[in-house]
Amino acid sequence: MTLSTLKxxxxxxxLKDNSFDVVIIGGGITGAGIALDASERGMKVALVEMQDFAQGTSSRSTKLVHGGLRYLKQLQVGVVAETGRERAIVYENGPHVTTPERMLLPMxxxxxxxxxxxxxxxxxYDRLAGVKRSERKKMLNKKETLAKEPLVKQAGLKGGGSYVEYxxxxxxxxxEVMKRAEEKGATIINHSKSMHFTxxxxxxVNGxxxxxxxSxxxxTIGAKKVINASGPWVDEVRSGDYARNNKQLRLTKGVHIVIDQSKFPLGQAVYFDTEKDGRMIxxxxxxxxxxxxxxxxxxxNDKTSPLATQEDRDYLIDAINYMFPDVQVEDSDIESSWAGVRPLILEEGKDPSEISRKDEVWEGKSGLLTIAGGKLTGYRHMALxxxxxxxxxxxxxxxxxxxxxxxxxxxxxGxxxxxxxxxxxYIEEKVKDAKAYQIDEPLARHIVSKYGSNAEELFKIAQxxxxxxxxxxxxxxTELIYSIQNEMVYRPTDFFIRRTGKLYFKIDDVLNYKEQVIDVMSELLGYSDVQKELYKQExxxxxxxxxxxxxxxAVKE
Incomplete structure (x- = not known):
């Protein structure tokens, strides 16, 4: 059985008829990683997610599998070493969703x-993270730095460093981790909320x-063990259990803004410190x-939909104009933005940027297992x-x-x-194969680059x-039909935000085709009139x- 909405x-x-070795609460990257590891070992696994997969923190990050260079400044050497090693593993196991990206660090x-x-x-960083020779750091003079990115502020520029992130x-x-877990035997569902323990x-705890x-x-889902991997909701989920420790989360918010390259023609990824508070962004x-x-x-505030405030937007606009003074972007140039909540473990008296990103596992008297903290990059090791x-x-x-x-x-x-x-x-071979399906090269290249070894399934749909x-x-x-049949898309937001990223990086596609997508989904999934209107508003x-x-x-005129 695939992760099909139709099933x-x-x-x-x-889920009702079987008893499981473990049921996992939470369908972000941590829960997905646990489901894959446990099912690969031969455990009978169930997983429930109250929203869509990755709807919380796992779709709202900086979209980097990075080794945590800034944690070196805070002397979190262990975090840098572990995440550095893990990012290479993440890349090797999923090159279709992970790409090496050279970073410029202007000085x-x-x-x-x-x-x-x-x-x-x-x-x-290179040594701790075990960076391969071709991706190790390079030190640049002022001329070389500007050759990499001419937009960087020239006043006071001394040179730069270049290193690789993913x-x-x-x-x-x-x-993709969730789909592999399902292939290994895990039973997985989204839009299903864990209400309380049995x-x-x-x-x-037994379910x-x-x-x-x-609907x-x-x-009830019965299981020998329950794992709470609900990210920012860890404390709420634990509150339903009689046995709790004195640990708790401290949530911090991270905001990103998107600007078209016609306004901000950035040619190279840059990691720089801000004028306002010296933080690296x-x-x-x-x-x-x-x-x-x-x-x-x-x-x-509300964890389900954190917002980018005007203060957040101003902070990032000021940072851009400080480091790239010739660009002069304005608030009106922001096409899209997203805000995410980081579930960190409380450390009294520390500023948001100082709190450790390390993960912890907690075990209650009831047998409930909880995993808290951690980073996207370290998801596989956290699961282990x-x-x-x-x-x-x-x-x-x-x-x-x-x-x-x-x-x-x-x-x-994939x-x-x-x-x-x-x-x-592999991409070149599959692009050639696509000719047999009468699919043109740009579409074939897009599909293979994004879906890897699952590309053939999309070729068949396109044909x-x-x-x-x-x-x-x-x-x-093609992507819509595939995501319904294989990725449990149920709502238009599932498709436009988390399966394609269009709301952030191709918002015009959302604005131009939202009605048509809703119509196709309504017909295939049998929305009621009430559902259709609700999802349209959503x-x-x-x-x-x-x-x-x-x-x-927005209020329509």
């Missing part, structure tokens, strides 16, 4: 990065009650846009940590034995391309597509949030 009722039946007189400290820092599509990374006679957020139906070119972030402020403990408990309590973790060399869905070194060749009557271009129609709200930071749908 949703069958998936629910499987200015009076800035926080001097030539000597930058060189030492980047050398340490750009990713965070939401697609999550869904217990056995010894007051040990959860779930409410389908689409309102409630049912990224400016990254992507798909004809430049996106800039992130802010880092404490956050206590908690699934090792899970396997130990299942052996102690149920005499069950499972094989050790095998995800280090396990490609995620990643069966012969390794990262071969991915370019047989009756898309002309829908008013949709072939590329959007999409309008999301568009308005992205464009203005306001979460009220």
């Amino acid at each position: 949703r009722e069958q998936i629910k039946k499987d 200015h007189k009076g800035g926080s990065m001097g030539k000597f400290t930058t060189s030492i820092g980047l050398t340490m 750009r990713t599509d965070d939401a697609r990374l999550t869904i 217990y056995d006679n010894n007051e040990k 959860i009650n779930v409410e389908d957020q689409i 309102g139906e409630t049912y 990224f400016a990254i070119p992507r798909e004809g846009k430049a996106y800039v972030g992130t802010t880092d402020t404490f956050y206590d 940590e908690i699934v090792d403990l899970l396997a130990k408990r299942l052996k102690e309590e149920y005499k069950l034995k499972f094989k050790p973790c095998e995800t280090k060399h396990l490609p995620i869905s 990643g069966d391309v012969g390794g990262s070194q071969n991915f370019d060749n 047989t597509a009756q898309y002309q009557d829908t008013g949709l271009p072939l590329d959007i129609y 999409l309008e709200t999301a568009i308005n949030e992205a464009q203005t930071g306001n979460n009220q749908p």
Whole structure:
């Protein structure tokens, strides 16, 4: 069975009728990683997500699988070493969702990065992170720095450093991990909320009650163990258990803004410190846009839809105009934005940027396992940590034995391309194959680059597509049908935000084709009139949030 929206009722039946070794609460990158690791070891796995997969933190990051250079400044050497090693694994297992990206680190007189400290820092980074020779740091003089990115501020420029990070599509990374977990036997569903725990006679957690957020139906999933991997909602989920420790989360918010390259013609990713508070932020070119972030402020408001405030937007605009003074961008140049919440573990008296990104596993008297903190880059290692403990408990309590973790060399869905070194060749081969399906080269190249070894499935859809009557271009129609059949898309926002990223990087496609997409989804998924109107309003709200930071749908004239 695939992660098909069309098989949703069958998936629910499987969740009701079976008993599982573990049920995971949370469908972000952490929950997806746990589901993959546990199912690969042979465990019977269920996973529920109350919203869409990756709808929380995992679709709202800086979209980098990075080694955490800034944590070196805070002397978090362990975090840098672990995440540096993990990012290479993430790239190797999913080169279709991860791309090496050279970063420029400009050094200015009076800035926080001097030539000597930058060189030492980047050398340490290369060693700790185990960076391959071709991607190691290079030190640049002023002329070489400007040759890399002419827009960088020239006044006081002393030179720069160049090093490699990995750009990713965070939401697609999550869904590809989830799809591989399903292939390994995990039973997975989105838009299904864990309401409360169930217990056995010894007051040990033995399952959860779930409410389908689409139909309102409630049912129980039975499991030997429950893992709480709900990210920013970790404390809320734990509050339903009688056994809690004294640890808690401290949420911080990060905001990113997107500007068209006609306004901000950035040719090279740049990592720079801001004038206002000396924090380091990224400016990254992507798909004809430049996106800039992130802010880092404490956050206590609505976790389901954090917003980019005017203060956030001003902070990032000021930072751009400080480092790229000839650009002179204005607030009106912002095409789109997103805000994400980081679930960090509370450390009293520390500023948002100083709080450690390290993860922790907590075990309650009830047997509930919780994982909190951590970074996108370290998701696989976080999963290894908690699934090792899970396997130990299942052996102690149920005499069950499972094989050790095998995800280090396990490609995620779409990643069966012969390794990262071969991915370019794989793309060329598949683009040639696409001719047999009468698919033109630009579309074929887009599909293979984005979907990797799953490309053939999309070629088949494109070849047989009756898309002309829908008013949709072939590329959007093909991705829409594929995402419904294989990626559990149910709402238009699932498709436009988390499966394609169009709301952030191609907002014109959303504005031009939203009605047609809703019509196709309504016909295929059998929306009621009420649902159709509700999802239409939900999409309008999301568009308005992205464009203005306001979460009220725009009033039509």
